Amino acid sequence: GAGVSQSPSNKVTEKGKDVELRCDPISGHTALYWYRQSLGQGLEFLIYFQGNSAPDKSGLPSDRFSAERTGGSVSTLTIQRTQQEDSAVYLCASSKNRPMNTEAFFGQGTRLTVV
Amino acid sequence: AQTVTQSQPEMSVQEAETVTLSCTYDTSESDYYLFWYKQPPSRQMILVIRQEAYKQQNATENRFSVNFQKAAKSFSLKISDSQLGDAAMYFCAYRSRDTDKLIFGTGTRLQVFP
Numbered sequence: 001g002a003g004v005s006q007s008p009s010n011k012v013t014e015k016g017k018d019v020e021l022r023c024d025p026i027s028g029h030t031a032l033y034w035y036r037q038s039l040g041q042g043l044e045f046l047i048y049f050q051g052n053s054a055p056d057k058s059g060l061p062s063d064r065f066s067a068e069r070t071g072g073s074v075s076t077l078t079i080q081r082t083q084q085e086d087s088a089v090y091l092c093a094s095s096k097n098r099p100m101n102t103e104a105f106f107g108q109g110t111r112l113t114v115v
Numbered sequence: 116a117q118t119v120t121q122s123q124p125e126m127s128v129q130e131a132e133t134v135t136l137s138c139t140y141d142t143s144e145s146d147y148y149l150f151w152y153k154q155p156p157s158r159q160m161i162l163v164i165r166q167e168a169y170k171q172q173n174a175t176e177n178r179f180s181v182n183f184q185k186a187a188k189s190f191s192l193k194i195s196d197s198q199l200g201d202a203a204m205y206f207c208a209y210r211s212r213d214t215d216k217l218i219f220g221t222g223t224r225l226q227v228f229p
Contacts, residue, residue, distance in 0.1 A: 031215055042121075042221035043206060056216055089158065097215065103150065104208075104217055106160035 002026075006092050006107035013082055013114055021077040021110045025094030032075050033093045033104060034067060043091065049075060050097070082114045117142045119209050121220035128197045129228050135182075136192045136223045138207030148210040149183070151192045154222070155203040163205070166190065194225075202227045 005024040013019050025032050034046040045059040049069045060066070064082075069075040079086055089111050093104040118141045128134035140149070151163040166174045166183050173181050178198075182191045194201055207220040 031217075033217055035219070043219040045216070045218050048216060050215060055214065091160070093160070093217070095217075103162040103165060104210075109158055 004092055004094050004105050004107035006090075006110050008110060009108065010111045011113070013112070015084060015114055016081055018078065018080045019082055019112065021079075021090050021092075021112070023075045023077070023092030023094075023107060025073065025075070025092070026105055027073075028096065029094035029105075030072065030097050031095045031104075032069060033095075034075070034077050035091045035093070036061075037089045037091055037109070039088070046077070046090075079112075082112075084114045087112055087114045117144070117147075117209050117211060117216070117218055119207055119218055119220040121207055121223050123223045124221070125224045125226070127226040127228060128194070130197055130199060132197055133193060133195045134197055134225065136194075136205050136207075136225065138190045138192070138220055140188050140190065140207070140209050142188070142209065142211075144211060144213060146212045148212070149181075149190045150208040150210065151179070151181070151190075152206045152208060152219075153201075153203045154206065160206075164192065197227050199227050199229065201225060 007022045032049040035043040047057045047067050051072045064080045067077045089109040091109045093106045095104040096102045120139045147168045149166045153161045153163050164176045164179050178195045180193045204222045206222045210217045
């Protein structure tokens with residue numbers, strides 16, 4: 001596609017429910033990143049993928065969070081048993097691996113609200 | 116582990132004036148990449164400028180320039196002739212050459228006054 005696409009744009013869910021957030025990166029981009037941005041805050045690193053593997057999952061806040069990427073393309077971030085503190089904007093970005101100074105392109109994010 | 120620090124939560128500047136946003140980082144790597152991103156209220160992150168660590172020359176993009184001090188691990192952004200459209204959150208980012216990981220600072224909110 002022309003850019004990084006994230007869906008849904010907004011999601012309101014009840015506490016305790018599971019949610020899935022989707023990221024469709026730019027075609028050909030092997031690196032894919034997930035970040036969380038709480039209201040007015042910076043970007044908190046969650047996980048990144050190289051192809052289908054995730055070399056660094058250190059940012060996932062708890063075992064309720066998981067992510068996968070299939071076919072070196074679409075990625076899904078799953079949050080189980082959502083809590084109110086999970087409310088935030090979840091941003092996805094993708095980039096080429098080479099050259100290394102290639103910028104990361106971001107999606108518009110998914111605003112998650114847990115009520 | 117690498118870290119990126121932006122010590123100025125908020126900055127303000129008068130239109131047409133110059134403002135400098137600070138960024139420091141910590142790394143044991145010798146080769147890496149640094150970026151400044153802008154996030155307007157629309158939430159869309161936009162690349163402002165990039166710098167390769169092995170290049171001594173400071174990057175420049177029109178009204179935007181950086182002061183890259185590798186020994187001090189400092190990467191500040193200077194915005195000249197500030198415009199109302201420059202008002203946004205600005206994030207400094209580090210990309211590791213070894214791991215590909217891309218990490219961000221906490222951001223600086225820039226206000227531009229007419």
